[in-house]
Amino acid sequence: MTADIPIVVIGLMGAGKTSVSRLLGEALGRPVRDSDEYLQQRYGATAAEIAAGDGAEVLHAREAAHLREALAERPAPVIAAAASVLDDPRSRAELKPALVVWLDATPEFLAEKIKARSHRPRFGKEPLALASELHERRAASFAEVADLRFQRPEMSKHEVARAVLDHLKASAT
Template structure:
């Protein structure tokens, strides 16, 4: 795989994007760009804090800006993208040249992860209802952009990373 093709890991919050991205970045010797880390470094606030203080629209605008800037970097990084970026048609279009890995998960699993992380916004909803609503709304967008799809936690983060690396080696993406 040439280092000019970004690898973008997408999925709902709690699916394991950060962990899988780090594993891929380490294995491929690429920088990792994580939306959550970016928000904290750039704005000094978590996604949950930005959503609560400045609104959901501002949070999503910052997450989209992060993805678009990261996609332009060379060598191309591995990107753990916020799920919200797929709501933006510009972001979906910008993903076309990337290798997009979708970490899909059932709402019950995601709800557990949402509860475990205070940095994850809840948008005033109970975690299971939130995960269910987000999955129903965003699944078509994930399906539209994904080159690879893995079911979490059926596959561990390490198994997903190995499968992506095998795909990269076999396809020479």
């Protein structure tokens, strides 16, 4: 794994993408590109605010734009990508050259995280119902693109980052 290949951390909201991406970016000396930060900086709004004001389609298009822009950057960043990007076949295809790390988590774990942070869109659903629906809808797409898969919270964010770093070290030899 060379430094010119992006690392993309995927998973449903609340799985720990931002934290794991930051740990990896720090360890590797790479920039980190986070979908939530991108939305706030580019549009002055959280994902929840964009979904409520402009709709889910606009939110998801902006999240896909973030992924495309980040994948094109050099040096290659670590990218915390929104799960919605996997709904788009073009975005899934654009992930092929990247190392894709899937943070899988139970809907119960994710629901607690969704409740805890107001920036996460709920699309008019209770957190557990939303997490269950999204997990069911996107699991196959995650599996299609993921090079590595880790179960959260069985593995801590630090353990996940260490496992990814170990994988990179082993693949470099």
